[in-house]
Amino acid sequence: MLDVNKLIASVEECLGWPYVSPGTNDSRGIDCSGLFVKAYRDQGASIYHGSNTIYRKYCSEKGKLTSTGQLMPGMAVFKWNANTPEKFNDGLGDFQHIGLVTSVNPLRIVHASSGAGCVTTDTKLGKWAYWGWLKDVRKPDSLPTEPTDEGDDEPVAEAEFATVIADSGSTVNMRTKAKSSAPLVERVPLGARVEVLGTCGSWTKVKFGSRTGYMMTKFLTAEVDQEPDEDLTLEERVTRLERRVALLEASDGAVG
Numbered sequence: 001m002l003d004v005n006k007l008i009a010s011v012e013e014c015l016g017w018p019y020v021s022p023g024t025n026d027s028r029g030i031d032c033s034g035l036f037v038k039a040y041r042d043q044g045a046s047i048y049h050g051s052n053t054i055y056r057k058y059c060s061e062k063g064k065l066t067s068t069g070q071l072m073p074g075m076a077v078f079k080w081n082a083n084t085p086e087k088f089n090d091g092l093g094d095f096q097h098i099g100l101v102t103s104v105n106p107l108r109i110v111h112a113s114s115g116a117g118c119v120t121t122d123t124k125l126g127k128w129a130y131w132g133w134l135k136d137v138r139k140p141d142s143l144p145t146e147p148t149d150e151g152d153d154e155p156v157a158e159a160e161f162a163t164v165i166a167d168s169g170s171t172v173n174m175r176t177k178a179k180s181s182a183p184l185v186e187r188v189p190l191g192a193r194v195e196v197l198g199t200c201g202s203w204t205k206v207k208f209g210s211r212t213g214y215m216m217t218k219f220l221t222a223e224v225d226q227e228p229d230e231d232l233t234l235e236e237r238v239t240r241l242e243r244r245v246a247l248l249e250a251s252d253g254a255v256g
Helices: 004-012 032-041 051-057 234-250
Strands: 023-026 059-064 076-081 094-103 108-113 118-122 128-134 160-164 171-175 184-189 193-200 203-208 211-216 220-222
Touching: 004 032, 004 094, 023 032, 032 051, 032 094, 032 108, 051 059, 051 076, 051 094, 051 128, 118 203, 184 211, 193 211, 193 220
Parallel strands: none
Antiparallel strands: 059 128, 076 094, 076 128, 094 108, 108 118, 118 193, 160 193, 160 220, 171 184, 171 211, 193 203, 203 211
16 A cells, blocks of 8 residues: 555655656656656556546545545545546546645645646645545545535635745746746736745746736745735835835846
8 A cells, every 4th residue: 555645745746847748757747647657656556647547447435526624635636527538438527637635734736737837736626626535545544525515615715925026127927837938928016916826846826916827936925924905004005115116116127
């Protein structure tokens, strides 16, 4: 049986690896199920390369995911749509993407994302729709049951925010993928506040206004117990505004 803590560590060490499908299941390139192939290989075991087959044949227990309360570290989670692939004739749908829960509080799901272009993390449940406990991984004492109508609403996670910083320039680039050659989403002003959605090696997935993308982590500083603007005194608001203006006037041009 595989050790769940070693499984989690094997997956976590892949953060930032480039997404390539089918890839070589190592730092040269890896896809979502390849992440599990690599983690199994690290413990001298093997698993089929394919999220649909993993859900159907490699999970000892599984079910629909509606709440973070159903999750536990070491659990596989899946994104799904209703269109069953032709190679399967069971009508279960398409378990098209797989990730591993490495932490529940705070929530952290590690997965190799084609959208991000690398192995990244999610900090919200989002479109993860099914869970499964891998039969080759040592089970905890109990697994989640099917959700009931009582107390199974997903808890509202407290959002994490960061402030955009840089030693030069007036803006930092937000890109579609975690790479400097990826198309530009937006130039975010220094001093702006962004919501942190996940990590991807030296890049961070963020939301600015209604748009999401990736910014280099070195251009972000985490906010710790920062009071919202409406709770600040007038003097504190002026000080914060002056700091942001100074950053903007320091120089011009975009970085990242």
